[in-house]
Amino acid sequence: MAFMELLQVSFSYRGQKQLLNDINFSIHNEGITALTGPNGIGKTTLSKLMVGMLVPTTGHITLKGQDISGMTLAQIGRLVGYVFQNPEKQLFCPTVSEEISFGLQNLELPEHDVQRLVKENLPYFELEHLAQSFPLQLSEGEKRRLAIAAVLVLEPELLVLDEPTTGLDAYRKHLLGECLKKIVASERGVFMISHDNNFINRYASRILILENGRLKEHGC
Numbered sequence: 001m002a003f004m005e006l007l008q009v010s011f012s013y014r015g016q017k018q019l020l021n022d023i024n025f026s027i028h029n030e031g032i033t034a035l036t037g038p039n040g041i042g043k044t045t046l047s048k049l050m051v052g053m054l055v056p057t058t059g060h061i062t063l064k065g066q067d068i069s070g071m072t073l074a075q076i077g078r079l080v081g082y083v084f085q086n087p088e089k090q091l092f093c094p095t096v097s098e099e100i101s102f103g104l105q106n107l108e109l110p111e112h113d114v115q116r117l118v119k120e121n122l123p124y125f126e127l128e129h130l131a132q133s134f135p136l137q138l139s140e141g142e143k144r145r146l147a148i149a150a151v152l153v154l155e156p157e158l159l160v161l162d163e164p165t166t167g168l169d170a171y172r173k174h175l176l177g178e179c180l181k182k183i184v185a186s187e188r189g190v191f192m193i194s195h196d197n198n199f200i201n202r203y204a205s206r207i208l209i210l211e212n213g214r215l216k217e218h219g220c
Contacts, residue, residue: 001064001065002026003026003027003028003063003064003189004026004027004050004061004062004063004064004080005061006024007059007062008022008058008059008060009023009024009059009060010022010023010056010057010058011042011046011049011054011057012057019041020046020049020213021212021214022059023046023059025217027158029157029188030184030187031184031189032180032184032189032190032191032192033189033192033206034193034194034200034203034204034206034208035192035193035208035209035210036193036194036197036208036209036210037209037210041211041212042210043162043210044085044162047082047160047191047193049061050080051077051080051082052068052071052076055069063076064079077154077156078154079156079157079158080157080159080160081151081152081154082160082162083147083151083162083164084162085162085193087143087144087147088136090147090150091135091136091143091147091150092135094134095132095133095134096122096127096131096146097122097131097132099135099146099149100118100121100150100153101114101115103150104118107154117153118153121149121152124182125145125148125179126145126175127142127146139172140167140172141169141172141175144168144176145175145176145179148161152183152188156188157189158189158191159183159188159189159190161190161192162193163193164192164194165194165199173196177199177203180203181203192204
């Protein structure tokens with residue numbers, strides 16, 4: 001059984017023409033899947049449908065066999081983590097350490113477990129030296145790694161990233177790529193939206209293309 005399936009999914013914003021038409025695809029919680037295509041055609045919209053932030057106009061989406069229309073955002077979020085194109089939209093704590101611990105504390109984990117997980121994730125994402133720094137003063141690459149860390153510490157099985165290489169130089173793209181490889185090695189999947197063909201070709205194991213509201217697989 002696929003981890004997530006989109007079945008005949010279409011979507012349009014109220015009063016506008018249909019943006020997505022009869023989308024059908026499945027994804028497993030393994031490897032790195034990349035979604036690419038021209039600007040403004042619905043890639044971010046599709047990712048928001050996948051995590052329950054938007055509801056399909058027609059069709060339905062299942063997660064581990066369950067229709068997500070019957071799940072809360074919190075339930076979906078425990079299985080699918082989402083990192084916005086602009087990581088500043090999800091950074092709001094006074095320090096890097098607190099940003100990573102915030103979601104764990106909401107799960108009401110014992111404090112010693114929270115601190116243990118924070119200490120494990122800081123070096124994993126090369127943020128240890130920034131533990132007491134203010135998140136919004138970090139570099140773009142550091143902000144993105146922090147946003148990923150804050151989501152990934154909750155142990156979702158699939159991580160969805162919207163344009164993760166935006167604003168990153170070659171070195172920081174390399175750090176991000178190595179981070180994604182670590183995530184895949186920990187038996188989790190990555191779904192990323194990107195225009196960065198070099199990055200996609202280097203790291204993605206599967207490439208999907210969205211054009212004119214429809215989805216096709218690279219090479220098909």
